[in-house]
Amino acid sequence: xxxxxxxxxxxxxxxxxxxxxxxxxxxxxxxxxxxxxxxxxxxxxxxxxxxxxxxxxxxxxxxxxxxxxxxxxxxxxxxxxxxxxxxxxxxxxxxxxxxxxxxxxxxxxxxxxxxxxxxxxxxxxxxxxxxxxxxxxxxxxxxxxxxxxxxxxxxxxxxxxxxxxxxxxxxxxxxxxxxxxxxxxxxxxxxxxxxxxxxxxxxxxxxxxxxxxxxxxxxxxxxxxxxxxxxxxxxxxxxxxxxxxxxxxxxxxxxxxxxxxxxxxxxxxxxxxxxxxxxxxxxxxxxxxxxxxxxxxxxxxxxxxxxxxxxxxxxxxxxxxxxxxxxxxxxxxxxxxxxxxxxxxxxxxxxxxxxxxxxxxxxxxxxxxxxxxxxxxxxxxxxxxxxxxxxxxxxxxxxxxxxxxxxxxxxxxxxxxxxxxxxxxxxxxxxxxxxxxxxxxxxxxxxxxxxxxxxxxxxxxxxxxxxxxxxxxxxxxxxxxxxxxxxxxxxxxxxxxxxxxxxxxxxxxxxxxxxxxxxxxxxxxxxxxxxxxxxxxxxxxxxxxxxxxxxxxxxxxxxxxxx
Numbered sequence: 002x003x004x005x006x007x008x009x010x011x012x013x014x015x016x017x018x019x020x021x022x023x024x025x026x027x028x029x030x031x032x033x034x035x036x037x038x039x040x041x042x043x044x045x046x047x048x049x050x051x052x053x054x055x056x057x058x059x060x061x062x063x064x065x066x067x068x069x070x071x072x073x074x075x076x077x078x079x080x081x082x083x084x085x086x087x088x089x090x091x092x093x094x095x096x097x098x099x100x101x102x103x104x105x106x107x108x109x110x111x112x113x114x115x116x117x118x119x120x121x122x123x124x125x126x127x128x129x130x131x132x133x134x135x136x137x138x139x140x141x142x143x144x145x146x147x148x149x150x151x152x153x154x155x156x157x158x159x160x161x162x163x164x165x166x167x168x169x170x171x172x173x174x175x176x177x178x179x180x181x182x183x184x185x186x187x188x189x190x191x192x193x194x195x196x197x198x199x200x201x202x203x204x205x206x207x208x209x210x211x212x213x214x215x216x217x218x219x220x221x222x223x224x225x226x227x228x229x230x231x232x233x234x235x236x237x238x239x240x241x242x243x244x245x246x247x248x249x250x251x252x253x254x255x256x257x258x259x260x261x262x263x264x265x266x267x268x269x270x271x272x273x274x275x276x277x278x279x280x281x282x283x284x285x286x287x288x289x290x291x292x293x294x295x296x297x298x299x300x301x302x303x304x305x306x307x308x309x310x311x312x313x314x315x316x317x318x319x320x321x322x323x324x325x326x327x328x329x330x331x332x333x334x335x336x337x338x339x340x341x342x343x344x345x346x347x348x349x350x351x352x353x354x355x356x357x358x359x360x361x362x363x364x365x366x367x368x369x370x371x372x373x374x375x376x377x378x379x380x381x382x383x384x385x386x387x388x389x390x391x392x393x394x395x396x397x398x399x400x401x402x403x404x405x406x407x408x409x410x411x412x413x414x415x416x417x418x419x420x421x422x423x424x425x426x427x428x429x430x431x432x433x434x435x436x437x438x439x440x441x442x443x444x445x446x447x448x449x450x451x452x453x454x455x456x457x458x459x460x461x462x463x464x465x466x467x468x469x470x471x472x473x474x475x476x477x478x479x480x481x482x483x484x485x486x487x488x489x490x491x492x493x494x495x496x497x498x499x500x501x502x503x504x505x506x507x508x509x510x511x512x513x514x515x516x517x518x519x520x521x522x523x524x525x526x527x528x529x530x531x532x533x534x535x536x537x538x539x540x541x542x543x544x545x546x547x548x549x550x551x552x553x554x555x556x557x558x559x560x561x562x563x564x
Contacts, residue, residue: 036406044412056137087272249277395485430483
């Protein structure tokens, strides 16, 4: 086949697979909003991230189903090389697209030794994971791209679509399309969105220095797969017709081919993109299963060439990076901003801290899936260890008692997937009333909004006290599961007069929340009327909880006792 046709076929194959994987990644992010009704598992590609799998395995000290696809990618790399980096990784596809747009006419020479940085970062990441710090989640390629899309890009596109609806609204009303005229799209803002977008733009801008510089020098997932690919049996093979022209070495986007020995390959860097085979004027290059050189030591093919990178990390660098990562992991467990320790409200079913922070991959799927937009990414409220982990902002929205989407879409099972009765019993905190801000308590104004919106009867109205003319609300802690409907609906401007605190939260790595609630004497019962979300108050169907006073012993609902 002529070289021109080979080049077209190789480029078409790569771009087609990359485009399909990138579109699947976008589709899964959008599908996350469907929660349990999603046709595909929104966390599927996130689970394929090899660094996520290795990090969760080390930090969680156990094998969970969510990391099996990532472990499969690692095993496949041992046979097929870094095919994940070349074809599947959506961040790699995005970097390639950026390279087409930003490629300068002249490039600065790339220092081969810089590519060992990704292996040094891998050592630091795994050492930090041993110390309980999920540094891997901040550098994993798929969560890095997912955060930027979930926190800023997709909300931005939704905002533009909402502006379009605003422009169409008068015309829709004139034509009688009332449903279209009344349609609005919710576009919640995320405070950390600009930060993650800047990080992504920096990663993409690195192509101005060298093609795929992130993948070649900085990505610890690439470092992990590179080590696994060092003896891959599916490889680049150069036959005897090669005349050593060096065209393949000059155009290799990963710098995997030495300029002074183009018949050899550093398999730790090769992503099987087939660029070399496409541009070879003699058709000397193919990719196939081969045992040639399989008994050679790591890097022996290229060690004798001046353009080859160092074969491995030096002992000094390995020890320094491992020590630095372990120290960072230990420090993250105790360092937090002094003004806000322990105030984050985690999603229902979240694993106990610090296991939750250690296994959460910060992918943003739960935030994308939350229908009330109460889930937001954390900043530095809990220090670096809690960065970008999901928290509830119940002033912005309540935790819908009918929803369990966050646990369904979580790829690492940092949030347990719970049935609705278990989820409602997964107490995430307790409401407290700040009487100095409450209209009823402080200003003697009639206001029972918190009681009216509470979906589980956790607020009682007490008769007016001495010197008062209105009734006052009181929270019954053993009835409150911290859903935040009261805080969201509170009419007081600014900080709500009733707030959810993490007091008495229940965080279980395993076991039943219902049984734990019984042990603690908690009583959750659904309202007999329509709830705050306007959904029918069929308590047993909606919540899996008894309705009203039930008829159990001592006036408690059936199944609950005072023991």
